[in-house]
Amino acid sequence: MNSSIKCDLQSGTGTWARPDLRSDSCWQVDLAGGPLDLRARRPAFTVVELLVVIAIVGILVALLLPAVQAARAAARRTQCRNNLKQIGLATHNYHDTFRTFPMATHWAPGGTLYSALTAILPYHEQGSLYVQYDANAPSYGVFNEDVISQRVPVYLCPAMVLRRQVPALTCGEQNRAAGSYAVCTGTQSGFGSVHNGAIVPHYAGPTGFRNISDGTSNTFLVGELNYGLENFTWSSGPCQGQPKYGTAVWGIGHPGMSMATTLGVFNSDRLVNGFDEYQTFRSDHAGGVFFVMADGAVRFVSDFVDDGLLDALATRASGEVISGF
Secondary structure: OOOOOOOOEEOOOOEEEEEEOOOOEEEEEEOOOOEEEOOOOOOOOOHHHHHHHHHHHHHHHHHHHHHHHHHHHHHHHHHHHHHHHHHHHHHHHHHHHHOOOOOOOOOOOOOOOOOHHHHOHHHHOOHHHHOOOOOOOOOOOOOOHHHHOOOOHHHOOOOOOOOOOOOOHHHOOOOOOEOOEEEEOOOOOOOOOOOOOOOOOHHHOOOOHHHOOOOHHHOEEEEEOOOOEEEEEOOOOOOOOOEEEOOOEOOOOOEOOOEEEOOOOOOOOOOOOOOHHHHEOOOOOOOEEEEEEOOOOEEEEEOOOOHHHHHHHHOOOOOOOOOOO
């Protein structure tokens, strides 16, 4: 103890201060009561200390955030793979029942635009939704609206960003739920008469495993579509000229909705060759697009894939020799 500490009567306070033998401080004795501790209390954080703490927290967040984002992206990729796996298995089960693949659409005059993704609903635990669908009535308009307006989780990739309201009823869009996947009709325009993919419109089919001479492990069955075309706009109606980004929906058998090809620039974020990219596979995953092959395996195809290889994978019987995939 510092023996030089002096404790005196506190003038005007009615208290007497005496030395505390255990420390360099004084006990204040209230003449009317017990002792009061006069030891100095620690001051609050200084501005410098507070700034240091904030800086440390900021550094930790900066270090952890990329790891968290990477983990979330990996989880989304895994879920997308699982979705495509279920779609592939459902398509196989459909084939086991009818000995053909579901047709991409009925869109001839008088047709219904009945989609392949609608046809396989009972084969991935969506039978209760399918029984409400009238296959003899059009998919467009109000005829099957109660069904095709329903969100089906298996048909939505968690990585897909909806850059606008879907459906955009105020823009005149019909009430149909968004989708992230499309059957592969081949390398040519879905609006044309040549369909060399695994799943084709009714007037070009039916097709089945017997028609895939290129090998089921080398043939796309279903791939991804998104709402990522930055310069694709509404062509008419209240929103004319505004960004539309895409029209991918599961309930309508139509190019750019539930049908896609490799005609345009692969995985593009804009229209480049007219409207070819509108009906070309694309996704919101970094670096490429997921596909389920005709054998049920799910593969990730890089943005840097060779165009010739991509077209070979999109056809069912073109006789290409595929290696390095």
